[in-house]
Amino acid sequence: MLAVAREKGAKKIIEAKIKLGKLQQVDADIITQALGELSRGTLLEKTKIMLEAEETRFRCLACGHVWNLESSVGSSEEESEAMHFVPDLAHAFIRCPRCRSPDFEITGGRGVWVEYIKISR
Amino acid sequence: MGRIYKNFKVSVPDPRLSIIDERLRRVKRILIVASGKGGVGKSLLATALSLMLSRSGRKVGLLDLDFHGPSCHIILGAKGITPVEEKGIIPPEIQGLRFMSVVYYIDEKPLPLRGTETSNAFVELLTITRWGRLDYLIVDVPPGIAEEVLDIIRLIKRGKFLIVATPSPLALQTVARLIKLLREQRVPILGLVENMRFLDTNSVEELAKSFDITFLGHIPFDPGLEPSLGSPEKLLETKFARAVANIMGRIDTNGG
Secondary structure: OHHHHHHOOOOEEEEEEEEEEHHHOOOHHHHHHHHHHHOOOOOOOOOEEEEEEEOOEEEEOOOOOEEEHHHOOOOOHHHHHHHHHOHHHHHHHOOOOOOOOOOEEEEEOOOEEEEEEEEEO | OOEEEEOOOOOOOOHHHHHHHHHOOOEEEEEEEEOOOOOOOHHHHHHHHHHHHHHOOOOEEEEEOOOOOOOHHHHHOOOOOOOEEOOOEEOOEEOOEEEEEOHHHHOOOOOOOOHHHHHHHHHHHHHHEOOOOEEEEEEEOOOOOOHHHHHHHHHOOOOEEEEEEOOOHHHHHHHHHHHHHHHHOOOOEEEEEEEEEOOOOOHHHHHHHHOOOOEEEEEEOOOOOHHHOOOHHHHOOOHHHHHHHHHHHHHHHOOO
């Protein structure tokens, strides 16, 4: 965020939105706390930062079916924990609900990213 | 009232990559056990070498990088172990080794990953694993010269390759391809090991000479090896292990 703000010649970062992918179940409180500490003394200190969860989306490469994590059956607590650390482990635990293929891609809800920043110059 | 920027590409590197450097900061030496070819004994060599270095007083980590067919845990006899989460993952200590493998998470399930996914899994695993202070980190690399090898070249710049070949003509050409790739990319090669020597030829030594790399020695084909799998104590008593001990000595003198 700071790199983009600097590049655009911002005097203030008014607002920012951070997306949290549900596959990795990142704790919003931890992000808020970390941002609070890291932004001290920077352009982000007074920024209104919004956190928003994004659904995990999968797309089957065998049959084209698109689905989300909630409609996946059977992933246990240990498996969710494993995907929290290494999201690609989903291929060991999740199958396409339509054709049972393990050949799918994760098209959304992975990682943590900045959706936008609003600046003033 | 302000401009909105979205879908931007930021010209800063992937933050995970700097975390990987930090995770490996206190590791003195990194040995990458690779071949290009499958079934040449990389995992056995990596595991035996790790055990011996550890028993000689070094602090050793072993990373099984094979997502599709992890096997170091079988050699170590490691079962039912879960790593501890503490600001990342602390590799459990098994037989004196800090051992990390995807097997903790997938157990016996298949993990069919495509290329980019393999690469992503590797980056995530390196990002989360807290090795701490180590004298040696031994990395067991799966067959092939694609994702894992390219990611090691990209992400573990201090790693030195320990290449394993068998005298079979079916292995030699593939091993030579790996050496050419590493040479082209100016990646340090510690040396070449001949495993499963059962033919009275010096084809592997010749291969090392032809690329001007150190030949670290040969390991005889040892029919007594299979019954030792799962028992590190038995493994260390095999003919195989005695040959690995000689190789370990040469690695030490070659500044491994």
